[in-house]
Amino acid sequence: xxxxxSIFILPFLDIADSPIFFLEVVISGxxxxxxxxxxxxxxVLIFKASGVFNFAQGAMVLFAALTLVGLMEQGVPxxxxxxxxxxxMVLLAILIEKMMLRHLVNQxxxxxxxxxIGLNFILEGVGxxxxxxxxxxxxxxxxxxxxxxxxxxxxxxxxxAALIAAIMxxxxxxxxxxxxxxxxxxxxxxxxxxxxxxGIPLKSIWIIVWSVAGFVALVAxxxxxxxxxxxxxxxxxALKALPVLILGGFTSIPGAIIGGLIIGxxxxxxxxxxxxxxxxxxxGWFAYMLALAFLMFRPQGLFGEKIIERV
Amino acid sequence: MFYREAGQFKTTxxxxxxxxxxxxxxxxxxxxxxxxxxxxxxxxxxxxxxxVIIPLYIYAIAAIGLNILxxxxxxxxxxxxxxxxxxxYATYKLCTAFPDLNILIVFVMSGLFxxxxxxxxxxxxxxxxxxxxxxxxxxxxxxxxxxxxxxxxFYNNNPSGTITAPPREVLGxxxxxxxxxxxxxxxxxxxFLVVFALAAKNIVRGRIGRSWMAIRDMDxxxxxxxxxxxKTKLMAFAISSFYCGVAGALxxxxxxxxxxxxxxxxxxSFLILFMIIVGGLGSIMGSIMGAAFITLLxxxxxxxxxxxxxxxxxxxxxxxxxxxxxxxxxxxxxxxxHGLARLWQIVKEKLRQWPFPY
Numbered sequence: 001x002x003x004x005x006s007i008f009i010l011p012f013l014d015i016a017d018s019p020i021f022f023l024e025v026v027i028s029g030x031x032x033x034x035x036x037x038x039x040x041x042x043x044v045l046i047f048k049a050s051g052v053f054n055f056a057q058g059a060m061v062l063f064a065a066l067t068l069v070g071l072m073e074q075g076v077p078x079x080x081x082x083x084x085x086x087x088x089m090v091l092l093a094i095l096i097e098k099m100m101l102r103h104l105v106n107q108x109x110x111x112x113x114x115x116x117i118g119l120n121f122i123l124e125g126v127g128x129x130x131x132x133x134x135x136x137x138x139x140x141x142x143x144x145x146x147x148x149x150x151x152x153x154x155x156x157x158x159x160x161a162a163l164i165a166a167i168m169x170x171x172x173x174x175x176x177x178x179x180x181x182x183x184x185x186x187x188x189x190x191x192x193x194x195x196x197x198x199g200i201p202l203k204s205i206w207i208i209v210w211s212v213a214g215f216v217a218l219v220a221x222x223x224x225x226x227x228x229x230x231x232x233x234x235x236x237x238a239l240k241a242l243p244v245l246i247l248g249g250f251t252s253i254p255g256a257i258i259g260g261l262i263i264g265x266x267x268x269x270x271x272x273x274x275x276x277x278x279x280x281x282x283x284g285w286f287a288y289m290l291a292l293a294f295l296m297f298r299p300q301g302l303f304g305e306k307i308i309e310r311v
Numbered sequence: 312m313f314y315r316e317a318g319q320f321k322t323t324x325x326x327x328x329x330x331x332x333x334x335x336x337x338x339x340x341x342x343x344x345x346x347x348x349x350x351x352x353x354x355x356x357x358x359x360x361x362x363v364i365i366p367l368y369i370y371a372i373a374a375i376g377l378n379i380l381x382x383x384x385x386x387x388x389x390x391x392x393x394x395x396x397x398x399x400y401a402t403y404k405l406c407t408a409f410p411d412l413n414i415l416i417v418f419v420m421s422g423l424f425x426x427x428x429x430x431x432x433x434x435x436x437x438x439x440x441x442x443x444x445x446x447x448x449x450x451x452x453x454x455x456x457x458x459x460x461x462x463x464x465f466y467n468n469n470p471s472g473t474i475t476a477p478p479r480e481v482l483g484x485x486x487x488x489x490x491x492x493x494x495x496x497x498x499x500x501x502x503f504l505v506v507f508a509l510a511a512k513n514i515v516r517g518r519i520g521r522s523w524m525a526i527r528d529m530d531x532x533x534x535x536x537x538x539x540x541x542k543t544k545l546m547a548f549a550i551s552s553f554y555c556g557v558a559g560a561l562x563x564x565x566x567x568x569x570x571x572x573x574x575x576x577x578x579x580s581f582l583i584l585f586m587i588i589v590g591g592l593g594s595i596m597g598s599i600m601g602a603a604f605i606t607l608l609x610x611x612x613x614x615x616x617x618x619x620x621x622x623x624x625x626x627x628x629x630x631x632x633x634x635x636x637x638x639x640x641x642x643x644x645x646x647x648x649h650g651l652a653r654l655w656q657i658v659k660e661k662l663r664q665w666p667f668p669y
Binding site (some may be wrong): 107110113245296 | 381387435438439441442443445446447449450453454457577581584585588592627630631632633634636637638639640641644645648
């Protein structure tokens with residue numbers, strides 16, 4: 001009875017009690033959600049264009065952030081460090097295409113997935129050998145101040161992170177919608193063979209997609225790294241992005257964003273208000289359970305393409 | 312030459328349906344059994360048992376379990392660690408609640424618990440497939456481990472939060488607990504592996520196994536020819552989780568001795584998945600070979616450089632190991648996506664004609 005009360009009544013009383021605190025929780029959820037979306041976006045880009053479920057996205061975030069921090073420790077100015085890291089990510093994309101994807105064309109999805117898990121190990125190892133495995137502070141000059149607005153405590157860093165993520169998403173959406181390369185990417189996503197037959201070079205498309213995913217990883221790495229320090233646990237945010245993907249659908253960019261927001265807000269609200277009833281630390285699995293429950297009703301996710309199968 | 316079916320005529324249906332119809336296969340299995348029953352115990356010492364052979368066998372059982380689900384029934388699962396945890400915690404609860412119960416029976420019973428939970432988490436597989444399902448099984452992984460961590464009842468409110476194998480005897484021989492000899496634990500694990508591997512081999516070539524493969528290859532078509540997806544998929548989840556559960560029980564009770572939920576985290580799930588990929592999806596022998604490969608590789612990588620006189624700092628060695636591991640996985644997938652089992656098949660085909668291929 002007490003347990004039921006703590007689930008069905010008390011949280012709502014708490015919410016009604018201080019709506020401003022609730023709003024604060026929601027906003028922090030939105031901000032966390034934006035971060036999840038960024039990582040999920042990297043997954044979606046690659047899945048859309050090559051059908052590869054890239055498990056190494058988290059490792060790419062770590063790798064990009066480590067490279068950036070490492071360069072800055074060597075005394076490279078921020079702007080050039082970011083440029084060099086971008087170049088490194090492009091190089092990485094080329095290497096991945098040449099060494100791995102090219103040889104795995106036409107394999108089943110699960111094989112490609114496993115290959116990216118292998119890639120995950122490689123990136124983790126290389127990144128940490130090259131730049132060391134201690135926790136590092138990343139400061140590229142984003143403002144980090146806490147201020148009060150309408151009774152809510154907000155942080156400029158979080159807000160600028162959300163802003164950057166929003167810009168990033170808009171740019172990507174425009175890129176996909178209006179540039180020739182973007183169209184080619186969408187064509188490849190729809191049908192590899194048809195795309196090749198109208199003369200779209202599949203190999204360079206893959207390099208482009210992996211590079212773009214690398215940039216997204218870099219942005220995600222900068223934002224997460226500024227917030228929580230660059231460390232090995234960055235890899236784990238990939239696991240946070242997976243339920244976002246399920247919720248939004250593997251092939252949808254808006255899905256990744258809205259899914260991220262839903263998961264971010266849901267997670268924070270549930271943790272704050274319902275967490276005590278379950279003994280806390282439910283953030284780890286809540287997102288997955290939410291996604292799982294959701295899947296029962298809409299197996300293709302919010303915006304995923306409905307898969308029509310023929311025998 | 313060495314490997315030839317020609318001339319081996321079967322005169323009864325029974326012989327024709329034998330589990331190993333070719334005499335060379337029977338010899339091979341017999342030799343493997345003799346090696347594992349006699350030769351290994353004779354030569355191996357405590358270190359080899361504890362560091363290599365016992366974990367290898369336990370992983371092999373779990374890998375067979377996952378291979379049933381992923382390789383035969385085509386349902387990708389990333390929740391192996393959680394199902395192993397259920398087996399381990401169920402064993403712990405059962406053998407502390409009923410101290411007189413035979414521990415071997417407890418192992419099997421805990422497998423049944425695991426199978427039950429497996430069915431529950433298998434239900435989504437009726438609606439979703441592929442990567443969506445893989446991610447959905449992660450829900451099992453995180454939720455179950457959280458539950459075992461949070462609810463004190465599962466570890467008897469032990470202040471350290473760990474489960475420890477209590478000493479238990481069967482027929483006067485200590486099997487679990489700190490005083491159990493490595494060699495007895497070895498024989499326990501070995502007998503489980505042999506029985507389970509043979510059972511799996513029989514299941515997958517029978518009616519159930521064939522319906523799994525039909526579902527894997529094309530579920531809609533399978534449904535049309537009269538295979539019930541509900542029953543078949545849930546059966547695959549149940550049997551697979553049963554194997555994983557028993558493997559998890561052995562993992563704690565015959566190998567580690569005591570553990571927290573961390574021992575069953577997502578890395579374990581991935582490790583088992585690697586084993587079946589490297590070994591070969593849809594092959595029982597492949598599961599065992601994959602388990603051997605993945606268990607032996609890190610040991611080789613840590614011991615090899617010092618043997619040829621290269622000293623590497625342990626931190627660097629750890630990362631190097633990661634890289635080599637990753638490279639090998641990618642390499643394997645590129646060269647032979649069907650795993651060691653396929654290589655073994657190629658060897659057999661070559662041996663059939665050797666030394667005069669023309």
